[in-house]
Amino acid sequence: MNIDSANQAHAAYDFAYVQEKWLPVWDKAQPFKSGRLDDQRPKKYVLDMFPYPSGDLHMGHAEAYALGDVIARYWIQKGFNVMHPIGWDAFGLPAENAAIKRNENPKIWTYENIAVQKASMRRFACSFDWDRVFNTCDPEYYRWNQWLFLQLYERGLAYRKDSAVNWCPDCQTVLANEQVVAGLCERCDTPVTKKKLNQWYFKITNYADRLLDDMEQLEGKWPEKVLMMQRNWIGRSTGANVSFVIQGRELPVTVYTTRPDTLFGATFMVVAADSELAAELAVGSGVESEFGAYREKIKADSDIDRLATDRPKSGIFLDRYAINPVNGAKLPIWASDYVLADYGTGAIMAVPAHDQRDLDFARAMKLPVIVVVDTAEEDPNISGVATGGDGILINSGLLNGMNKADAIAAISAQLEKDGLGQSAHNYRLRDWLVSRQRYWGTPIPIIHCSFCGEVPVPSDQLPLTLPNAQGLDLKPKGTSPLGAVTDWVNIKCPRCAAPAKRDTDTMDTFVDSSWYYLRYPSSTNHSEPFSKKDLQTWLPVDQYVGGVTHAILHLLYSRFFTKVLNDMGMVDFNEPFTRLLNQGMVVMDGSAMSKSRGNLVRLSDELENHGVDAIRLSMVFAGPPEDDVDWSGVSPSGSVKFLSRAWRLSGDVTSAPGVDCTKGEISLRRATHKALHDAGIAIESFRFNVAIARVMELVNATRKAIDSGCGPADPAVREAVEAIAIMLSIVAPFTAEEMWERLGHKPCVALAGWPLVDEKLLVADAVEAVVQINGKIKARLDVAPTISDSELEASALALATIVKALKGATITKIITRAPKIVNIVINS
């Protein structure tokens, strides 16, 4: 080794210098532009969930964007025309709350944060196409939010109704069902209460079946967990509606049941205490005042109270009776809060023997329990445990002797024939409540006229921009701050010119994110939200990357929007995201990072201490991407060590660029091609940690080849180090670019292309076969990979150790799988 190369070998790898060196070069080269018209490469749309601009990027962003970047950069290297865009989900409560706290304009706060995040993404070497950026709070974007809202409105998919809605007393706004997590506001963890309000909804329930059934297309491409969560959330149940005559009431009451077979076991009826029906039935019943008091009491209960598992059943007997249609039994009608007003018909037939909730209620209220399905379990009257399983029907007239399934079929047919019932579906999914009583969101483009009613804002008046927040009191007070802007609110009705008022609510920000992925290909289009031609080029999204926190909310809403747009003929596909990868969280010492817990790790500190590449590498190498990364257990300095090892190789290569690699030393060449092959497969199946392990192996093999093998001048060394640079470019772009230059190439290594794998080099010239006796390894032997079963078997049986071991034993069977294994089965 001469003095120069010795110096070079010992020179420390200066990541800070390398970062500063290459960023301006890349700014100029712009390697990640997508969508040039003459581009002949096949397309790939790789999408990262866009960030909320709540401050600078944190460790979670670093993981998510490192993973998305690996995928995007890999497909570029594989020769695809990759669109990898980014934007900002910029409306929403955090901006508004921060603005209130600092007495600032949310708009200024938001755009400042966007600038900070954008600069950090550049530094983090994200391979984004910066020409496609937009923010959802840009009027040019939310204009199309309003346009889409009106499209839904015209189709009857956006409507207003009075309802008891989820209300967060802290945020002073309503919440969608999906935003209530275990009875708490998902933003601020305040217990959610109910409030009766007139609000805008999107009719997502119209799409329940399609949202459910189309998931078949996503099977195997989305995480099973997410599909399952969506299925549960939609919660389709199959059963029957059954009519019950009510004494002293003209109209019958319909109940929904999944167990029509247990109809003979119904001993009472329960109506939701907060329903219209309960109120009506209570009128003139003699228990009106008790009922009123009960209703007031349950209204005061928060969702948290309702969720308590061991909550005793409560209710009021309404002194009214329903008649069981199958046997004429007189069933007392009770009002209780254990029946939900907005599921099914808000009324149930109670079969205490076979439903635990009904049994608990029956026992609390001393109501009769009649067993109609013999399940061979203990009588629920005695055990207190309802028997919900299959069994033989008893005490059930025509159903006696049948099993559950037959009885359901028989009674359903009978009810249908008698006009007393029909099969029905119900869904856990509720319509999507989209009104919000806050400032920083898209104004709802509806005008309320006392003569014309709801009047859409004419499309030539879009965007309906937010009035300036300057001088506006944004403090939450239960109604939208927009109501105070009188010269904005009060306008003439576009239809009749009478004085009218604008709707003062803003849209849930999940509306913004339900279609943003359609906007990137057309981000500069001023005449439509997206063009069909652009969509045909790019959509659907080939690979979506984001946190599992959006498993229901964002992904369900996006699927809903896509289906609506499909019905409108605006898109040709019905699922927006072909493949989905959910990355885990970055935690510290086993729990989520937070200021209050004192375990917050600042991304900027980590980048300062270890460099961008080492942080990206650590994130990706830590384990499977779906698993959480515990930052206390990863070693960014280990990543630095590996990167400088790889970097040092690039200074050791002494052959010239373009040297004929096919003349290189064969075993290193084999290692190189195996690494390229295996790493590619690993990346395509999201096993990025394994891909990196393969690169590490190649680095180790190359180091060895240089130091004590073929030496630095062998063409195989250049081939290996170039392959390392290219493979590293998708994870550690700075290091890779620096290596690429030291290898005598011009930027950008990101576009160098994944080297073609020579299949011939994937076959080793010798492999080790193992010889087992009764499944225990007894010997090993080197064989040609092409050896036949019989040859391998013969060589195995000829081995001295095997001959010795087999002495005196009878061979019953020999299993041979050339060239890997021989298993000799003997009886002992």
Add this chain to the structure above:
RNA sequence: GCGGGAGUGGUGAAAUGGCAGACACGCAGGUCUUAGGAACCUGUGUCUUCGGACGUGAGGGUUCAAGUCCCUUCUCCCGCACCA
């Protein structure tokens, strides 16, 4: 309660039913050094009488062969939660 997922060295983790622990972190020892928080090398599942034996939460089963498939069970994590 319902639904889903996961249990492998000191740690993060690998392993189309075919050599368990790849690749790392950590640790120990060494080489070279004025020095080492550099680089390089070696070792590192457990037990061992040094021949081996045992080993993927526990228990059973299928198989020539099981971390992997089946049954039972325990533990942990996630989602939903009075949805009739």
